[in-house]
Each structure stands twice: as C-alpha cells, then as structure tokens.
Amino acid sequence: MASSIDLHPPIHWGQTQDSVSLRIGLTDVKYPKIDINESSVRFQATGCSGSRGEQLYSFEIELFDNIDSQACNYKINDREINVSLKKKKTVENNVWPRLTKTSAKLPWLKADFDKMAYSEDESDDGKKTSMPKKGLTDELCKSLRQNSRRNKSKNFIDIRTNWLLFYNLFQFMAYLWVFTRLIMHFISNGHLSNGYKLVENPIKLCQSLSVLEIVHPLIGFTKGDWFSPLMQCFGRNLILFIVINFNQQIKLSPFISYLFLVWSFVELYRYPYYGIRLLNKDNRIITWLRYTIWIILYPLGAFIEGVIVYKSIDYYHSNGYFSLALPNKINFSFNFALFLRIYLVLLPIGLLQMMKHMWNQRKKTLRKKKQ
Known part of the structure; x- marks a missing residue:
C-alpha cells in the first residue's frame, strides 16, 4: 500500500523468474532508511527528483508475493537507488502479474521494460531460456501497454x-x-x-x-x-x-x-x-x-x-x-x-x-x- 506522505519518488520495476528489481529515481540521497521484509518494502530518504529541490520522499509497497528478505540488497549511487529483491518461490515461470499486492494503479510506479522478463531471460548457467507468454497474465500485459503509453509521453520534457x-x-x-x-x-x-x-x-x-x-x-x-x-x-x-x-x-x-x-x-x-x-x-x-x-x-x-x-x-x-x-x-x-x-x-x-x-x-x- 502507498504511504500517506505526499511525495513519492519515481520507481521503475522489473523482474526475472527469481528476482525483482526496483530503480528509485532520486539524486543526492541523504539519510536513507530502507526496510525490506518478506512481504513489503518501506523507504524514506531526502533527495532530489526532476526540477524539485531537496525534499523528503517516502513510500511503502506491499508486494504481490513473498520474498527472501535475507537475500535482498540495495545500492545507492549518484543518480539513483537500485534495490534487488529475491523471490521466495523458485518455480518455473514465476512471473508476477504486478509488483503490488493490490491492483490499484500508482502513478509513481512504472515498468522497467529493459528488466522485464516477458519474452526471455538468462538462467543461472548463462544460457537463455525462453519464458512462455502464458507466464504473463492478461493483467500484466495490459499494465505494460498502459505503462508504455505513459513512458512515451514521459520521453518529452513536461x-x-x-x-x-x-x-x-x-x-x-x-x-x-x-x-x-x-x-x-x-x-x-x-x-x-x-x-x-x-x-x-x-x-x-x-x-x-x-x-x-x-x-x-x-x-x-x-x-x-x-x-x-x-x-x-x-x-x-x-x-x-x-x-x-x-x-x-x-x-x-x-x-x-x-x-x-x-x-x-x-x-x-x-x-x-x-x-x-x-x-x-x-x-x-x-x-x-x-x-x-x-x-x-x-x-x-x-x-x-x-x-x-x-x-x-x-x-x-x-x-x-x-x-x-x-x-x-x-x-x-x-x-x-x-x-x-x-x-x-x-x-x-x-x-x-x-x-x-x-x-x-x-x-x-x-x-x-x-x-
């Protein structure tokens, strides 16, 4: 679920069969607080996003499925924050239809198409394995199409x-x-x-x-x-x-x-x-x-x-x-x-x-x- 704080950083998410990645678009990050447990991710930090000055940003996401919190990690650099979440289930074609548990649309949450495993991905042995299209539910396909249209408009500066x-x-x-x-x-x-x-x-x-x-x-x-x-x-x-x-x-x-x-x-x-x-x-x-x-x-x-x-x-x-x-x-x-x-x-x-x-x-x- 979303945090009650008004300012949310822009987030792009992607996934493979065994992991989920979050790319948080904040620069000059200070005082980060990132709490990852098996069902949710909580974040709060001071930083800059777009034309805004330094602000306090926060969010809380209740995940679609459980993750292995001990195997998760994050990295903060000058341009963004990268979070890696390890899926708990390792069954074949373990593709989430969405990131959040609920189907509510969050305007600050977008799909990262470069990291979205809906056609093929690399397995642990380095070989490419095809991911069947049925692994993508209709809901995810619809969400990707909507995010694609939003992404095109975002290519233009507001x-x-x-x-x-x-x-x-x-x-x-x-x-x-x-x-x-x-x-x-x-x-x-x-x-x-x-x-x-x-x-x-x-x-x-x-x-x-x-x-x-x-x-x-x-x-x-x-x-x-x-x-x-x-x-x-x-x-x-x-x-x-x-x-x-x-x-x-x-x-x-x-x-x-x-x-x-x-x-x-x-x-x-x-x-x-x-x-x-x-x-x-x-x-x-x-x-x-x-x-x-x-x-x-x-x-x-x-x-x-x-x-x-x-x-x-x-x-x-x-x-x-x-x-x-x-x-x-x-x-x-x-x-x-x-x-x-x-x-x-x-x-x-x-x-x-x-x-x-x-x-x-x-x-x-x-x-x-x-x-």
Whole structure:
C-alpha cells in the first residue's frame, strides 16, 4: 500500500523468474532508511527528483508475493537507488502479474521494460531460456501497454521544465551578448563610455523578463521564495528603467557599462546553474562559481548602483521628474530626489539581507556537495 506522505519518488520495476528489481529515481540521497521484509518494502530518504529541490520522499509497497528478505540488497549511487529483491518461490515461470499486492494503479510506479522478463531471460548457467507468454497474465500485459503509453509521453520534457529551460537559456544568451558587446567595445575604443547605447535594448529585455522569477515560485513552477527575486528585480529595474533611462547625462558615464558588466557576469553562471539543475545534472565548477562569485560582485554592483543614484540626485532635483508638488487634486506630494536619498540609505541594508540569504544558500549547497 502507498504511504500517506505526499511525495513519492519515481520507481521503475522489473523482474526475472527469481528476482525483482526496483530503480528509485532520486539524486543526492541523504539519510536513507530502507526496510525490506518478506512481504513489503518501506523507504524514506531526502533527495532530489526532476526540477524539485531537496525534499523528503517516502513510500511503502506491499508486494504481490513473498520474498527472501535475507537475500535482498540495495545500492545507492549518484543518480539513483537500485534495490534487488529475491523471490521466495523458485518455480518455473514465476512471473508476477504486478509488483503490488493490490491492483490499484500508482502513478509513481512504472515498468522497467529493459528488466522485464516477458519474452526471455538468462538462467543461472548463462544460457537463455525462453519464458512462455502464458507466464504473463492478461493483467500484466495490459499494465505494460498502459505503462508504455505513459513512458512515451514521459520521453518529452513536461511543459513547465521545457519553459524554464527555454527561459534560462534565453537569459544566458542575452546576458552573454551584453557582456561580449561591452568587452569588444572596450577592446576597440580603450574605454567604456557611451556603452549604454550598445546594449540598451537587450539589457532592458532581460530585466523585463526577470519579473518572471517572482512569478515562477508564486505559481509553483520553481521552489524557493519569491521575496529575494523581488528585491533584486525592484532594485535593478528602478536603476535601469527610471534612474538611468530618464537621465540623459548619466547615460554617457562609464559607470553604466561597469554596472552592466557586473550584472551580466553574475548571470553568466546563475542561469547555466539553474539549467543543469532542471536537467538533473551536476557541474561542480558552475555550482561553485554560482555560489562564490557573488561574494565580490554583489557588493561591487551595489557600490556602482549607489554611485549612479548619487550622481543622478541633482539632475532629478533640478528637473523635477517624477516629483509631485502641492497643491494638487489628490492632495499628495512626492519628491523623487528625496526618495533617491532614502534609497541610498536603504541600499546597504538590502545588500546585507541579500548576501545573508546567498551565504546560507552557499553553505547548504556546497556542504551537500562535499557529503
């Protein structure tokens, strides 16, 4: 029977005449508890499956027939957990019609066709012995056909993962273009002044799309919180779309190019890291860079943002852009230059909060990799 815990790992099962195999699709397995007795298998562990982050997974399966628990074993590797169960009965054509005692369908349990003995298998002496089709009951054949249809659909990445892969790849390519364009501009001219014109449209597109990083966790597309992306998105878009966009004087400053280089360099490792995690892959170099390079670049980026805001205060004060003076119909006043001064005070506080969050993520991720 199934466990009452909601999260079940994906399991593929196969069989020969004398054994049953389980392939549990979990990576980065920690704290495994596997209990095998003659009639059931109980499992609980912390691990990762697909696009999910680290979660607690559990299941309990009541087996179709008894097994020899003393002859069973399991092996944990980086990609999955392999469990081998020895059937108690050793009669000829001992094929189970299903893995579970009951006929209830479990969506997380599939047939492993490469290890399913429904045509022929190898005997102990190494010779192939034919397994009669009558050994397969109608129920097993029906189950295999249903699982085959499900397996075909699973060959395609689900819509959510497909979208997230596209989004991360697009953002990576766009930021790579921004970074490369600015570096080429510096090599050709020996300075980074007036770099804003070269990358204005792609950097605006990237930062507009970054709003989706707040939406994704809110609608369940990704795990994690939405507040940290909100802080970063608000700060960057305020600087880009308002402070820089409406200040014609600051656009010529090389500080704009410095800022875009810092933003881009951070993302050149962040988006590939998310992409390989979606594919259930692991790259220690990218992981280390993603959780290390920010230690230098986040404070540097915040400093450059502060310089840009500071240089823009007099411009917005003298021109009155985005300010609202009394008297007016809504009886409300707003001084944008004063807002920018307040923002300068709050900027270090926001930076500390962001760095504290990233430091906790770094310790958690890199410690797990060492283990």
